[in-house]
Amino acid sequence: MKKLMRSLAGETLPVPPIWMMRQAGRYLPEYKATRAEAGDFLSLCYNPDLATEVTLQPIRRFGFDAAILFADILLVPQALGADLWFVTGEGPRLSTITDAAGLAKLKGRDDIHDTLSPIYQTVRNLASALPSETALIGFAGAPWTVATYMIAGRGTPDQAPAHALKDENREVFEALLDLITDATIDYLDMQVQAGAETVKIFDSWAGSLKGDDFRKYAVEPTRKIIAELKRRHPTLPIIAFPREGGEGYVGFHAATGADCVAVDDSVDAAWVAENVQPAGCVQGNLKSSHMVTGGDALISEVRRIRDALSGGPHIFNLGHGITPDADPDNVSLMIETLRESVSA
Numbered sequence: 001m002k003k004l005m006r007s008l009a010g011e012t013l014p015v016p017p018i019w020m021m022r023q024a025g026r027y028l029p030e031y032k033a034t035r036a037e038a039g040d041f042l043s044l045c046y047n048p049d050l051a052t053e054v055t056l057q058p059i060r061r062f063g064f065d066a067a068i069l070f071a072d073i074l075l076v077p078q079a080l081g082a083d084l085w086f087v088t089g090e091g092p093r094l095s096t097i098t099d100a101a102g103l104a105k106l107k108g109r110d111d112i113h114d115t116l117s118p119i120y121q122t123v124r125n126l127a128s129a130l131p132s133e134t135a136l137i138g139f140a141g142a143p144w145t146v147a148t149y150m151i152a153g154r155g156t157p158d159q160a161p162a163h164a165l166k167d168e169n170r171e172v173f174e175a176l177l178d179l180i181t182d183a184t185i186d187y188l189d190m191q192v193q194a195g196a197e198t199v200k201i202f203d204s205w206a207g208s209l210k211g212d213d214f215r216k217y218a219v220e221p222t223r224k225i226i227a228e229l230k231r232r233h234p235t236l237p238i239i240a241f242p243r244e245g246g247e248g249y250v251g252f253h254a255a256t257g258a259d260c261v262a263v264d265d266s267v268d269a270a271w272v273a274e275n276v277q278p279a280g281c282v283q284g285n286l287k288s289s290h291m292v293t294g295g296d297a298l299i300s301e302v303r304r305i306r307d308a309l310s311g312g313p314h315i316f317n318l319g320h321g322i323t324p325d326a327d328p329d330n331v332s333l334m335i336e337t338l339r340e341s342v343s344a
């Protein structure tokens with residue numbers, strides 16, 4: 001079995017598999033060249049040949065144990081009828097959903113596949129193009145995180161517009177989350193049918209949900225997506241990433257049914273080993289900034305995280321995406337350190 005799949009199945013490996021969030025991205029000159037050929041980021045996402053190419057680039061260059069489909073979590077809102085565009089140097093912009101009338105204008109779960117069919121083609125391409133030892137990861141955003149963008153129309157530091165809708169018009173807020181949940185189930189199902197071997201649910205803004213809100217809007221939608229995907233695909237392993245979940249990481253495997261819980265870099269690896277890993281595979285934790293700074297600090301952090309998590313199933317990764325200012329040589333150093341360290 002592929003190394004990533006073995007870790008997801010709960011095996012403890014002497015050298016954990018490794019991949020990296022945003023491994024296809026602007027820190028790679030070959031990515032920038034293909035993106036220029038596509039014209040812009042969204043055209044790249046919807047071009048199966050070029051999206052396949054950029055997904056494969058970090059596999060060729062670094063030999064990661066997994067490839068993640070090249071797409072974006074905001075394609076689901078677009079497929080539901082939201083306007084979406086990217087402002088260079090700033091990030092995504094969307095038309096906003098602020099009331100029942102806005103919600104009513106969105107499409108239903110059955111109408112998303114016309115827009116998303118190029119993504120399924122990319123997955124099919126990758127399933128046949130990847131080396132036999134490389135696992136293929138599909139993904140989608142978690143409903144809360146996707147909703148924060150649909151409500152605010154952009155990324156926000158504190159997700160205030162989404163919290164405001166939740167508190168002022170809970171019915172519309174919950175109906176929007178339900179629609180995203182249903183569409184996400186079907187979208188991920190199609191990725192699995194096209195050849196994704198595991199899927200990851202990105203809840204990048206889970207950390208801004210506190211107390212009962214965390215349970216209702218981070219745990220529950222993820223649990224619902226996982227339960228239905230596993231009903232349709234009983235052997236599918238699933239990775240959940242409730243970023244900045246903090247204490248919420250404890251019990252997240254059991255509460256959602258996730259096979260693997262990805263953690264950011266705000267929690268300590270030893271704490272994760274003690275409090276999260278006993279429930280199943282964990283992934284992540286290395287600060288992305290080490291990909292910019294490199295050196296001895298990178299080497300010692302890779303070893304520290306690997307050693308702290310060596311007693312259970314572990315997938316090595318960053319705590320968040322690699323940034324455009326990263327040096328590809330530091331990525332190579334991370335991989336070498338991880339793979340050599342056992343005999344060192």
Ligand code: CP3
Nearest residue numbers: 021022023024025041068069070071072073091202204321
């Ligand atoms: O990890 C991968 O390599 C797979 C592809 C992937 C992208 N986005 C490509 C991308 C994945 C898994 C995502 C997820 C995503 N997208 C998230 C969740 C993970 C996270 O980072 O918290 C979120 C919140 C988004 C929404 C999004 N897309 C934002 C806020 C931005 C702008 C910020 C930025 O880095 O420019 C994007 C753009 C984006 N998505 C890029 C890439 C490679 C950069 C686009 C470019 O080439 O200019």
